[in-house]
Amino acid sequence: MAEREVDRSVSQTVKAQLALRDQILSGALRPGERISELQAVETTGASRTPVRMALVRLEEEGLLEAIPSGGFMVKAFSxxxxxxxxxxxxxxxxxxxxxxxxxxxxxxxxxxxxxxxxxxxxxxxxxxxxxxxxxxxxxxxxxxxxxxxxxxxxxxxxxxxxxxxxxxxxxxxxxxxxxxxxxxxxxxxxxxxxxxxxxxxxxxxxxxxxxxxxxxxxxxxxxxxxxxxxxxxxxxxxxxxxxxxxxxxx
Amino acid sequence: MAEREVDRSVSQTVKAQLALRDQILSGALRPGERISELQAVETTGASRTPVRMALVRLEEEGLLEAIPSGGFMVKAFSxxxxxxxxxxxxxxxxxxxxxxxxxxxxxxxxxxxxxxxxxxxxxxxxxxxxxxxxxxxxxxxxxxxxxxxxxxxxxxxxxxxxxxxxxxxxxxxxxxxxxxxxxxxxxxxxxxxxxxxxxxxxxxxxxxxxxxxxxxxxxxxxxxxxxxxxxxxxxxxxxxxxxxxxxxxx
DNA sequence: TGTATGCGTTGTGTATACATTATCGCGGGA
DNA sequence: TCCCGCGATAATGTATACACAACGCATACA
CATH class of the missing domain: 1.20.120.530 (GntR ligand-binding domain-like)
Structure with a gap:
């Protein structure tokens, strides 16, 4: 791997999950907006595998919604x-x-x-x-x-x-x-x-x-x-x- | 990849999830038993990435429990x-x-x-x-x-x-x-x-x-x-x- | 004989390359 | 002008290679 800085104190999965949740709750990602894995990889600093695990967990948590054709979007609530x-x-x-x-x-x-x-x-x-x-x-x-x-x-x-x-x-x-x-x-x-x-x-x-x-x-x-x-x-x-x-x- | 047969009608993740759930409910995997990813890869026919996604989903479903030191075990219920x-x-x-x-x-x-x-x-x-x-x-x-x-x-x-x-x-x-x-x-x-x-x-x-x-x-x-x-x-x-x-x- | 330490093996965590599918835009035809 | 289809591109799904950590076993020393 290149010069990616890795924080070994917490797992990459957890780090990505926290970072993404924060982005969602802070409104940086708008409801209904599709979440791009690639973009998430850049903003969280983790690689695709932990990011995907985090996305699955956030979906189960109810903050994300799976898109039938693939990927996830931020859930919107009435x-x-x-x-x-x-x-x-x-x-x-x-x-x-x-x-x-x-x-x-x-x-x-x-x-x-x-x-x-x-x-x-x-x-x-x-x-x-x-x-x-x-x-x-x-x-x-x-x-x-x-x-x-x-x-x-x-x-x-x-x-x-x-x-x-x-x-x-x-x-x-x-x-x-x-x-x-x-x-x-x-x-x-x-x-x-x-x-x-x-x-x-x-x-x-x-x-x-x-x-x-x-x-x-x-x-x-x-x-x-x-x-x-x-x-x-x-x-x-x-x-x-x-x-x-x-x-x-x- | 080698001669692994891939069923393209359903996603590998879903296939692995169904197969693992079946193994758990049928009792092939006993409560408290640790689930080995490698073994799951062999029995489900999917590779490690979808197997891991399936494991995360099954954990959220409540059928599995995360082991602190890593991995998952079949949850036991009183x-x-x-x-x-x-x-x-x-x-x-x-x-x-x-x-x-x-x-x-x-x-x-x-x-x-x-x-x-x-x-x-x-x-x-x-x-x-x-x-x-x-x-x-x-x-x-x-x-x-x-x-x-x-x-x-x-x-x-x-x-x-x-x-x-x-x-x-x-x-x-x-x-x-x-x-x-x-x-x-x-x-x-x-x-x-x-x-x-x-x-x-x-x-x-x-x-x-x-x-x-x-x-x-x-x-x-x-x-x-x-x-x-x-x-x-x-x-x-x-x-x-x-x-x-x-x-x-x- | 019991315990501690070190090495080896096994297995998970992570990264990335490859395959495949969806989406979007462009061009041609009606 | 609108619609259909095809192709290119980008993003997801999948596979696998690599790194590291944990566990176990064996051996040596007390």
Missing amino acids: ERDISDSIELRGTLEGLAARFAAERGVSARELEPLKECLAAIDELLRQVPISVDAFSSYVTLNARFHAVLTELSRSPPLIRQIDRASALPFASPSGFVMAQSALPEAQQILIIAQEHHRVVIDAIENREGARAEAVMREHARLAVRNLRLALRNRTHLDLLPALALIKTAND | ERDISDSIELRGTLEGLAARFAAERGVSARELEPLKECLAAIDELLRQVPISVDAFSSYVTLNARFHAVLTELSRSPPLIRQIDRASALPFASPSGFVMAQSALPEAQQILIIAQEHHRVVIDAIENREGARAEAVMREHARLAVRNLRLALRNRTHLDLLPALALIKTAND
Whole structure:
């Protein structure tokens, strides 16, 4: 090989996958646009084999779509696709919460969840919330959802939730960021926090149905707020995944 | 290349993927066993590149697991994994039924569903059901579920349900076959048919909650019956996916 | 006899060359 | 002027060669 610089700390496949995902989410590649392998090879620095592996993985992730005649294109999503994805995720998380409640969770396992809760409470005490604090909130919120998912102790379900969150707008951080575009953002976050509190309580008391219901309600609220946020597109550039939304909605 | 025979009717990648999946489901490759690329190249007739693509796809499908040090192994499932997968699928189908009911379905779109229903009714009239008829039943039942899924009109949800059904024991045909191992199999199929009838009715009357509830109940029944079937492993060899079950359960 | 080290073999990760197919443009004919 | 067909070009699908890492075995030393 020529003077190609090879970073041996991570596999070329992973490097290419990360680089391509970044290009897609940053909007450098537009929805519907065909992805050229050759071009991807140049921009990622990997050779064709790992690039192809990365493309296959990104297709499975849902960010790319296979073109029947060959190759891949960036997937385009409608507003409906997005709200459905959020509701889908909420439904799966509801199942996770129910599993956690029914199967029982020790106080020790519940601890990380309560820590998240407390940390978020602390953040929300600021009015208005600072940019840094909001960034911490996004991380903490994602962590809360991830821990909750784990508590289901169901590998197939955890796997499926991870897959559902691959679509950036369906991830906890994704829709929090979208909601933050609304003027009443802080109010929304406080309500969300209330949901978090209820789900912990329901799990502690082994009330599966209640735990499930609140998570689904949580997602439905997120859907409503996302719709509102999409109406008045003021600060919506906060959401990087916006690049994936079809310009012409269905 | 040498005298390797190439079948140009389908892509090598797809051919390799099908061949490997077949090997896994038939039990030729045992759960936990490492899959050697070289060996896969020999048995599938494709070369390493398409074999590797197939392996990546099968990993995303959930049939394989990546080994940290490199390569893939056949994934092993516990009984819990299986029942969780079925319940997961039922939850997703419940959401699909609710979407269909809430979003409205024309009489014309409901037609294929009713045809499946009627055809299955016809089959179940036989007592006892013949082997051929049972085989038709499996096909029709899978079709019923697939059509119902489509009626949700939600591409993200449809995609997720497809992914959930990739695990053979979570597919409609998979758990029907498992249930058939029970002595009261025919009785079970009649109850399942009743569920089908109710979900159609609920969709027609736009009762989302009822449509969802019955699909979830449908899956819960399947879980119970699968558990029973796994207890008395009499005719369970009907289920090819059995090869994936861990011998040592957790 | 047990353990550690080194070498060999096997297998995956990567790169690239080759084959084949799709796409686009140009030219000729209706 | 429009449509059909053919050819060139570019991009994908496939095969294979090379590099490196991991595992195992054997041997030597404690």
